[in-house]
Structures are given as structure tokens and as C-alpha cells.
Amino acid sequence: MKLYYTPGACSLGPHIALEWSGADYQTEAVPFSDERLNEIYPEGNGKVPILDRENGLPPLTQSPAILRYIADRYPGARIGSSDSVDELAEINRWLVFLCADLHPVFHPVFVGDRYTTDQSQTAIEAVESAARTLIRKELEVLERHLQGRIYIVGDSPTIVDAYAFPMLRWAQVKLPEKLENTPNLQRLHDALAADAAVQKVMNAEGLTS
Ligand SMILES: N[C@@H](CCC(=O)N[C@@H](CS)C(=O)NCC(=O)O)C(=O)O
16 A cells, blocks of 8 residues: 655544554655645545555545544554444544544644635734634544543544544644643643654654654
8 A cells, every 4th residue: 555645744644544553555755735646646636645555446535534444454453443333433423523623723724825815914814813713622622532531532542543643743833832721632642652653654754743
């Protein structure tokens, strides 16, 4: 399999999941929004992650689908596959929360110019400020859920934690208070950052912290 990623982007989640799964995989780094992504897979809309399963099927896009695929293809790794429909429902619930609720509120702090027709510095800063409020609101949902837990679902790391990790890193960069007001998120971030496989992936992506 081959994962196309942008260093530090949401594709960091599938990259970590591949490492945890024990899969034999390759990667290619592609700059943010680069035209190369449309060459790789025009239906991917110029975004990462893209996973080429090298099984004759079209590449897979959408982080939750890629993460679910990795977990289910490598069930022995126990990172999110389950025989329990209730456990699967819980994992899928958090995958969707991260994809549909948390990830989108980060977009305006990275590409604020896309969220206003007024391209002035003032207008873009207003977009970023509004987005930071939304980020804090969504992070609070996860912060409350993590009370008394180490990982998001169950007592060992899963694809949900892998997917949350890049967003926790973004919060540290884009919020002035970083994760200081959300100790449970800080703890999750630190536990994942200390994981040897996560560190290997971070090194591979050229990320320092
Ligand atoms: N719903 C998609 C979102 C993917 C996405 O937005 N990826 C970002 C990086 S975190 C991207 O490649 N953006 C490029 C762009 O918007 O031009 C998923 O979950 O995979």
C-alpha cells in the first residue's frame, strides 16, 4: 500500500495507523494542495490523505474510511476492529466527530482567505478569531469525554487516537493557550507523542514536535 500525505496534515492519522498496524507500506509526501494530488487521483479533490491499496481498486480517500480500512485489514493489531457492534459504533462515532465537527473548524485558521470574500488582513483575522472560538468549543467535547480515560475508546490506542493526534498538534500551534485549558487533551497528546511508532512517523514526516 502507498499513502500520499502532507507533513503534519490530517494524513498524519492514517500514517500513524499504518505504522501501528504492522502493514508493509510506502509513503509519498506531497505539498499542501499541490497539483500532484490531482495527478495521483483526480477524484480526491486535491486533498490528502490518499491511500493506494494496490489491489486493483481506485485509491481510497476520506480519513475515516482509510482508518477503518487499516484497522479492519489488520485486526490483529487491535487498533479499532472489533466483533462488538457497540464498540464499532463508539469508534465510528468519534471518527465522524473528528472528521465532521473538529477538523472543519481548523480550516479557517489555516486558509482563512477561503472563508471571506474580503481579502483584507482585518477580515482574515476576524475569520481566524471566529474559528478559534469554534475550535475551543469542539475540543471541549473531547476534553469532557476524556475525563477518567487515557485513550478515546477503550484502554489502548486506536485509529481514533491516531486521527486526533494531528488536530491536537494544530491546537498547540493555532491557539495562544495551546492545550493548557484542556488537561485531558494535553495528556492524550503527550501519551501519543511519547509512543515510539508515533515518533517514527513524525521523523518520517520531518516533524520535530
Ligand atoms: N474529509 C477529508 C478532508 C481532507 C482534507 O481536508 N485534507 C487537507 C489536509 S488536513 C487537505 O489536503 N487540504 C488541501 C486543500 O484544502 O487544498 C478527509 O477526512 O480526509
